[in-house]
Amino acid sequence: xxxxxxxxxxGICGLSSIKCCLEEGLEPTCFEQSGDxxxxxxxxxxxxxxxxxxxxxxxxxxxxxxxxxxxxxxPAEFPNFMxxxxxxxxxxxxxxxxxxxxxxxxxxxxxxxxxRPDFPTTGQWEVVTETEGNQESAVFDGVMVCTGxxxxxxxxxxxxxxxxxxxxxxxxxxxxxxxxxxxxxxxxVIGLGNSGVDLAVELSHTAEQVFLSTRRGAWILSRxxxxxxxxxxxxxxxxxxxxxxxxxxxxxxxxxxxxLNAKFNHEIYGLxxxxxxxxxxxxxxxxxxxxxxxxxxxxxxxxxxTGAIFEDxxxxxNIDVVVFxxxxxxxxxxxxxxxKVVENQISLYKYVFLSHxxxxxxxxxxxxxxxxxIMPLAELQGRWATRVFxxxxxxxxARDMVADIAQKREEMRYTIxxxxxxxxxxxxxxxxxxxxxLSLLLDPKLAMEVFFGPCTPYQYRLRGPGKWDGARxxxxxxxxxxxxxxxxxxxxxxxxxxxxxSYCS
Ligand code: FAD
Ligand code: NAP
Numbered sequence: 486x487x488x489x490x491x492x493x494x495x496g497i498c499g500l501s502s503i504k505c506c507l508e509e510g511l512e513p514t515c516f517e518q519s520g521d522x523x524x525x526x527x528x529x530x531x532x533x534x535x536x537x538x539x540x541x542x543x544x545x546x547x548x549x550x551x552x553x554x555x556x557x558x559x560p561a562e563f564p565n566f567m568x569x570x571x572x573x574x575x576x577x578x579x580x581x582x583x584x585x586x587x588x589x590x591x592x593x594x595x596x597x598x599x600x601r602p603d604f605p606t607t608g609q610w611e612v613v614t615e616t617e618g619n620q621e622s623a624v625f626d627g628v629m630v631c632t633g634x635x636x637x638x639x640x641x642x643x644x645x646x647x648x649x650x651x652x653x654x655x656x657x658x659x660x661x662x663x664x665x666x667x668x669x670x671x672x673x674v675i676g677l678g679n680s681g682v683d684l685a686v687e688l689s690h691t692a693e694q695v696f697l698s699t700r701r702g703a704w705i706l707s708r709x710x711x712x713x714x715x716x717x718x719x720x721x722x723x724x725x726x727x728x729x730x731x732x733x734x735x736x737x738x739x740x741x742x743x744x745l746n747a748k749f750n751h752e753i754y755g756l757x758x759x760x761x762x763x764x765x766x767x768x769x770x771x772x773x774x775x776x777x778x779x780x781x782x783x784x785x786x787x788x789x790x791t792g793a794i795f796e797d798x799x800x801x802x803n804i805d806v807v808v809f810x811x812x813x814x815x816x817x818x819x820x821x822x823x824x825k826v827v828e829n830q831i832s833l834y835k836y837v838f839l840s841h842x843x844x845x846x847x848x849x850x851x852x853x854x855x856x857x858x859i860m861p862l863a864e865l866q867g868r869w870a871t872r873v874f875x876x877x878x879x880x881x882x883a884r885d886m887v888a889d890i891a892q893k894r895e896e897m898r899y900t901i902x903x904x905x906x907x908x909x910x911x912x913x914x915x916x917x918x919x920x921x922x923l924s925l926l927l928d929p930k931l932a933m934e935v936f937f938g939p940c941t942p943y944q945y946r947l948r949g950p951g952k953w954d955g956a957r958x959x960x961x962x963x964x965x966x967x968x969x970x971x972x973x974x975x976x977x978x979x980x981x982x983x984x985x986x987s988y989c990s
Contacts, residue, residue, distance in 0.1 A: 486873055487510065487511065488510050488511045488512065488626040488629075488875065489511070489512045489625045489626050490506050490512065490513045490625060490626065490627040490628070490629060490871070490874065491512065491514055491515075491595070491598075491610070491612045491622075491623075491625040491627070491628045491629070492506070492513050492514070492515040492516070492588075492629045492631055493515075493516055493598075493628065493629065493631055493632055493819070494515075494516075494517060494518075494524060494537055494630075494631035494632045494633065495515050495517035495519075495521075495522045495524065495589050495591075495631075496522075496523060496524020496525060496526070496537075496586065496631060496632075496851075497524060497576060497702045497851070497859070497860050497863065498522070498524075498631035498633070498850040498851035498859075498863040498867075499515050499517065499522075499524075499629075499631035499850075500522060500552060500576060500579060500580055501504050501583055501850075501860070501863055501864040501867050502515075502629045502631055502850050502863075502867040502870075503515050503585045503588050503589070504554075504579075504583050504585060504867075504873075505864070505867035505868050505870070506629075506867075506869045506871055507583070507585075507588075507702055507873070508802070508868070508951055509871040509872060509874075509875055509877075510875075510960075511749075511871055511874065511875070512651060513629070514588060514590065514623075514625075514838055514863050515585075515588050515590065515970065516589075516590050516593045516594070516595050516614050517589055517590070517591050517592075517593065517756070518535055518536070518592065518593065518594035518595075519532075519533050519536050519591070519592070519939045520535070520591050521591065522577070522580055522586075522589065523573050523576050523577075524536065524537060524633055525537035525538075525539060525633060525635060526539070526544070526569050526572045526573050526634075526758050527573055528540075528541060528570070528573075529977070530662055534816075535594075535636065535811075536636065536658050537635045537636045537658070537659075538674050539569060539635050539816070540661050540662050540663065540683070540684070540687075540689060541663045542568075542660075542663070542683075543564050543568070543569045543683070544565050544567065544568050544569070545566055545569070545572060546566065546679060546708060547717055547719050547857060547858035547859075548565045548566055548708070548715030548716075548718055548967075549563055549565050549566075549567060549796045549943075549966070550565075550718060550939055550941050550963050550966060550967060550969075551575065551717045551718060551721060551857060551858050551861070551935055551939060551941060552716075552858035552859075552860050552861065553575070553713070553775075553860065553861070553941075553942060554579060554675035554860060554861065554864050554942065555672055555861060555864060555865075555942035555943055555944075555945050555946045555953070555956070556943075556946050556951075556953040556955065556956070557579050558579075558583060558585075558618060558943070558959050558963075558966065559575050559877075559966070560564055560575075560578075560966075561965065561969040561970070562965040562969055562970055563575065563970060564970045565715045565970065566708055566715065566969060570698060583987050586982065590614075590616070592616055592617065592751065593614050593615065593616045593886040594614065594615050594616075595611050595612060595614050595819045596614065596615050596620070596819055596956055597611075597612075597613045597819050597821075597824055598610055598611070598612050598613075598628055598819050598820050598847075599611050599613075599818075599823075599829070600822075600823065604844065605843040605844070605964050606625065607626075607844070608627075608843070608844025608846035608909060609624050609625065609626055609846070610624070610625050610626075610627075610628050610846065610847070611623075611624055612624075612625050612628065613810050616822060626846060626874065627846045627847070627848070627870075627871075628845070628847050628848070628872060629848050629850050630817060630849045630850065630852075631790070631850045631851060631863075632815075632817065632846070633815070633850055633851065634813060634815035634851070635813045635815075636813065636815065637813055637814045637815060637816060638655075638657035638658075638659040638663060638708070638809075638813060639809055639811050639812045639813055639814045639829075640657050640809055640811065641809075645785055645787070646786075646787040646788070646859075647787040647788035647789060648788045650721070650789070650790050651788040651789070651790065651791075651792075651804075651807070652790050652791065653792075653804050653806055653807060654793070654806045655803065655807040655809065656807075656808065656809070657807070657810075657811070658676070658680040658681065658684055658810035658811075658827065659810075661684055661808060661977045664687050664688050664690065664691050664692070665691070667688050667691065667692050667805075667806060668691040668692065669691070669692065669693050670692050670805035670806055670973070671692065671693050671694045671696075671801075671803050671804050671805050671806075672688050672692050672694070672695050672696070672791060672804070672805065672806045672807070672808065673696045673782075673785070673792075673793060673801070673807045673808070674688070674694075674695060674696070674698070674803055674807075674808045675695075675698045675785065675807065675808065675809050675810060675811060676695050676698075676699070676809065676810035676811045676812065677697065677699040677701075677702065677703040677756070677764050677765060678703070678763070678765055678810060678812060679766060679767070680810040680812075681697065681765075681808075681810030682697070682705070682767045682770050683767065684699040684771045684808055684810055685770070685773070685779050686767060686773050687766065688808075689773045689779045690778075692778075693791050694778070694780070695773075695778060695779045695780070696780050696781075696782045696801055696804075697778075697779050697780070697781050697782065698781075698782045698783065698785055698793075698795065699756070699782075699783070699784070699785060699929045700783070700784035700796075701758055701759060701783065702751070702755075702756050702757050702758035703764065703765045704742075704745055704751065704756075704758060704764045704765070705745075705751070705756060705764070705765050705766075705767055705771070706764045706765065706766050706767075706927075707744070707748070707766070707767075708766055708768055709766050709768060715967065715973075716766075717857060717858075717939065718938075718939035718967060721856075721857055721905055721906065721939060722936075722937060722938060722939055722940055723906065723922075723935065723936045723937075723940055724936055724937045725903060726906045726907070728938075734952065735836040736795060741779070741938065742954060746750065747938075748771070748772040748980075750776075750781040753805075754771060754774055754781065755774075755781035763854065763856075764817075764856075769906050776990075782795050782797075782799070782801070783797050784796045786798075788807075789802070791803055791804060792804040793807075800941070801813075814826075814829050815829065815852070818875050820847075823839070823842070823847075824839070830835060830888075831849070831852070832890050833849055833852065834880065834881075834886040834889060834890060835866075835869075835889070835908075835912060836849070836852055836853045836908075837849055837850070837869065837870055838864050838870075838873070838886070840883045840886035840890065841883060844939070845873050845874075845880050846874060848866070848867075848870035848873070848874075850863050850866050850867055850870065851863035851866070853866075853893055853908070855904075855906030855908065856904060856905050856965075857903045857906075858905075860942075861909065861942035861945075862905070862908060862909060862912075865909060865912045865913060865916065865918075865942075866912060868916050868918070868950070868951055869912050869915050869916045872916060872950065878915060878916070879949075904941050905940070909940070909942075909945065912923075915947040916939050916945075916949065916950060916951075917950055918946070918947075918948060918949035918950065918951065918952075919946075920935055920944045920945070920947050920948070921948065922930075922935065922936060924948075925947075928957075930961065931957055931960060931961065934960050934961060934963075935947075935960065938960070938963065938964070939963065941959070941960060941963055942958065943955075943956045943959040943963070947960075
């Protein structure tokens, strides 16, 4: 009998989950409350309630070779760091190529997911959906929750005394779209995550003055690394991973901080974090700081009618607008009976399965904050989850899962943060698709690229279930696809001496 799976949400995690179901011969039905695919990446001036919302200029901070789905490389001519519209183009190509659209029921919200009375033996779920006011109920053998975790704005007004008397405008970064209306204004942006920094930089081009307030600081990383290659293609490699494990952590940190500070000293620029922190990517921030358009400030102690007093007792007045780029929280209202999210945390085995269910037929996909792209991780989670649904992979005992969750929590530095390669290998092992470097020795060219090159998602299609014949070629040509979009001015003769500095006599 074919197992029926409900996929909730048609963002990137939902799309890859449908595809994973099809690969394993399961029958997916995807419910998407909005009218289109793409979730967060589909920019609209007014996104629907319940769907994540981005600003018009968002450019992804994970590069194309590292963020693509493992058997569908992003076209060579696409830029390495894509604008959200280009990302949507790729997701539409993926959807069309694997013919996924016909499995999606748009404008259909999932309102509840509950265990059937015979759940302990069947593992089945009752899924209630609503389409244009009409409710329907159906039974599914498995459920994949793909509703994202950047939807609910975290607006911690309680931590900001006096905000009620502030006479200017304030809002969460979720509601920011573009800078035009803030031209000539004095703005405070709170939060040094990617949203806060992107917004501060963008506003600073037209605003009179931008103040960027941070309570803890952050390391600011560049998208671009050595020789202009995307940062993640240089540092997310098995070779660097190995070095990180054999070199003492203090030395790794010393080297990394020295390198980051060589570009601009984080202490002098007021950005130095006092603790280990999810890094922020921005190439323009130091430039905006040194030109005085963005001024870094400490946390806000209290708001006044016209501005703010910061924790160092400095004040800024005549503030027109405050943007709270203070992050997101997540919840699963349709699963209220069996899932509890406490302080933005949920206990999941390998970030996918609840440990206490009688049957492993509920999977959370993409509920992870990797130091790398979410898409390949979510895809691998989907490949694993569908195999667990089918009984091809088994979960450990509840006790062992709880112990594993506790250990991960201990290692974790951020609520749902995971080390990219380590996590991909862990789940890859469970699916049976982690590349075997030993057997790759028979193919030295490939082995070299797998070990020293970027750890691209194709590595998890070289063998095992879901093996893709194009994986080897995709790995061997990945550097070409990185360079192709840059070749817009091809020089005939590289050997000619160039003149960087000329001396006049
Ligand atoms: P979403 O894209 O949020 O999609 C969830 C879908 O579920 C939506 O379509 C929604 O309508 C639907 N849905 C929700 N509830 C229901 C329901 N009850 N019934 C039916 N449908 C429902 N990640 C990266 O890897 N690289 C980046 O550079 C990056 N940049 C980011 C930039 C911004 C500004 C933000 C906010 C996030 C960024 N992320 C990035 C993280 C981002 O969350 C992921 O890239 C990804 O979009 C998550 O996809 P998803 O499918 O899990 O969720
Ligand atoms: P975030 O990463 O959670 O950052 C939130 C920021 O708000 C942090 O600096 C945090 O400070 C601060 N903050 C939270 N509560 C606070 C409080 N009570 N008082 C003062 N400061 C507070 O959120 P985000 O920047 O919106 O990013 C969300 C996700 O989207 C991330 O995965 C990010 O990578 C992604 N994103 C990507 C891009 C891009 O690709 N270009 C752009 C935007 C966002 P502490 O660190 O001190 O807690």
